[in-house]
Amino acid sequence: MKQPKSEIIVNVFLLALVLFIIAFFLFYDKYNLFRFPFDANVWGTASDWVMIFVTAITAYYLYQSLKSQREIQLMQQKVTKIEEYDYLMKIKPNFKISIDRSTIKPKNLSGPQIVNCLAILEAENHTAINVKVLIRTYINNELQAEYDESFDRYEPKYGNVLKIDQFEVKRDGSDKFHITYNITYDDIEGNSYKKRIKVKNKALSLSLVDYPAERL
Structure with missing residues (x-):
């Protein structure tokens, strides 16, 4: 059974999070990148992360909106074709x-x-x-x-x-x-x-x- 795209996105996010946690524990205290508390010069400030999350969420819902619009357009095209076919059948001489x-x-x-x-x-x-x-x-x-x-x-x-x-x-x-x-x-x-x-x-x-x- 084909997996929905929303589930794929969630799975990719969870996989990335798991990999980050594993890398964090493997390289903790070896590099500034993985030193806790996180260095703002490396990881950015809280406002930077808020902006990232807001942008990501906005992009996700924008994608869902465009996807819904595309599905509606395809459905309208199908309805139009059906109406055109019905009209042709109504005027078709035999x-x-x-x-x-x-x-x-x-x-x-x-x-x-x-x-x-x-x-x-x-x-x-x-x-x-x-x-x-x-x-x-x-x-x-x-x-x-x-x-x-x-x-x-x-x-x-x-x-x-x-x-x-x-x-x-x-x-x-x-x-x-x-x-x-x-x-x-x-x-x-x-x-x-x-x-x-x-x-x-x-x-x-x-x-x-x-x-x-x-x-x-």
């Missing part, structure tokens, strides 16, 4: 995407499936500004197409349709395709965020992977 589940449709009974992924982008909670959406479609991990859309301001609960060109996949579901929506935006205070949403298929069913937003 986006969600909903997909039309009927977007995989047969072209013909024996041919490929046509995927026409109609996505609705919606700000769930707070206003976002400078919204940019980069849309990429992949088939078997190969990039097929890339689109982008932008919005100056995005209000909560008002969705916008993000439509991409249709593409074909095998009817048997062996083609693995996915679509990524990479969204960058600012909150009302100008703090920037990025978010990624992924749409992927399992056989011919669509599922969403929603990644948490990150601050830039």
Whole structure:
């Protein structure tokens, strides 16, 4: 267990006092330094010692005061950071995407499936500004197409349709395709965020992977 600084100071003082007493008895009557009664020319007068003790006590309490002020400052900084974080969370926009589940449709009974992924982008909670959406479609991990859309301001609960060109996949579901929506935006205070949403298929069913937003 770590020893408090006040205990360390007391221990150092006691150690110095013990060493002085030992030295006093060892060298008593051999040097003027340790001759009793003490020589004022060597040890100083009573007023000198009073000044030393007053200075030492003042220095100790000054140190304790500065230490307390530092602890208060650190605590205030922590409180400020917590308040700033809480405020950021209160104004932080978050986006969600909903997909039309009927977007995989047969072209013909024996041919490929046509995927026409109609996505609705919606700000769930707070206003976002400078919204940019980069849309990429992949088939078997190969990039097929890339689109982008932008919005100056995005209000909560008002969705916008993000439509991409249709593409074909095998009817048997062996083609693995996915679509990524990479969204960058600012909150009302100008703090920037990025978010990624992924749409992927399992056989011919669509599922969403929603990644948490990150601050830039």
